Amino acid sequence: MRWTWKGTVSAAAVAALGAGIAISPVFAAAKSAKATHAEASAAPAVIMAGKLYGNIPNVTIRGVAAGKAPWVVDGSYQLKSNLFTASGKWLIIPKQGYMDNGQPVPAKIGGTTNGIAEVGAEITFANASPIVLPPVKLDSQGDFSFHDAIQWPKGAAQPVVLIGPEKNGQLVAWFAASDFLADYGQATGSAWMPTAKPARPEHGAKAAVTRAHRGDAK
Incomplete structure (x- = not known):
């Protein structure tokens, strides 16, 4: 063979x-x-992620005023076209600092959350209505965590994340925020736009409530 x-x-x-x-x-x-x-490849891309920073009294961001006391935080966030996550610890009023009236932080509230039991999150945009997320627990040590489905507004640009107390579905003050100065305070020659294609939230996921602000926050 x-x-x-x-x-x-x-x-x-x-x-x-x-x-x-x-x-x-x-x-x-x-x-x-x-x-x-x-x-x-089909999974939603990360649009933006970064650290959260405490507030400075008398600073208003997109209609939301800072808390009357200074706040500090050790936290971070991540934005996808269909998901928002954020977590932090030590979201508290520092023992040293100045209130919005220029007076030192009172000793009785320094190092505490001043009795604030919940905080909400708001994603604001330069050209779209904000996304306001339901509040989560803020424990006595200043720990919190968000994990929410969102629907990214079509064409929305320059998101800024704000964390603070809510009332009637609106953020009334911000205690922590994304670093909007670093994100948008440089002369790049063009406005920042997200590159990821928006995607619908997963089936059965809780949809975020989108509301526009009505007047200046206190």
Whole structure:
């Protein structure tokens, strides 16, 4: 019989099948890898992420006034087109600092949350109505955490994240915020726009409530 490499390969394949040995794991793995890559490509991209910073009294950001006392925080946030997450600790009034009237922080509220039990989050834009998220617990140590589905407004630009107490579905003051000065305070020649394509929230996820401000916050 004349030997050929094709015959050897065919014979090996037949033998493998006869022995019940699977010969397709490599192809299955390749297919699985492609599917994983496709799923990753379809996942919403991170639009923006960064640290949160405490407030400065007498500073108003997009209609929301800073708290009358200074606040500090160790926190961060992340924005996707369909998800907002943020967490922090030590969101408290420092023992040293000055109130909005120029007087030193009273000793009785320094190092505390001043009885604030909840804080909400607001994502404001340069050209769209803000997204206001339901409040979460602020414990006595100043810890908080957000994990909310959102619907990104079409064409919305220059988001600024604000954290503070809410009343009737509106933020009445901000205690912490994203670094809007670093984000937009440089001469880049063009307005910042998100590059990620907006996506709908996952099925069954809690939709964020979007409301416009009515007048200046106190």
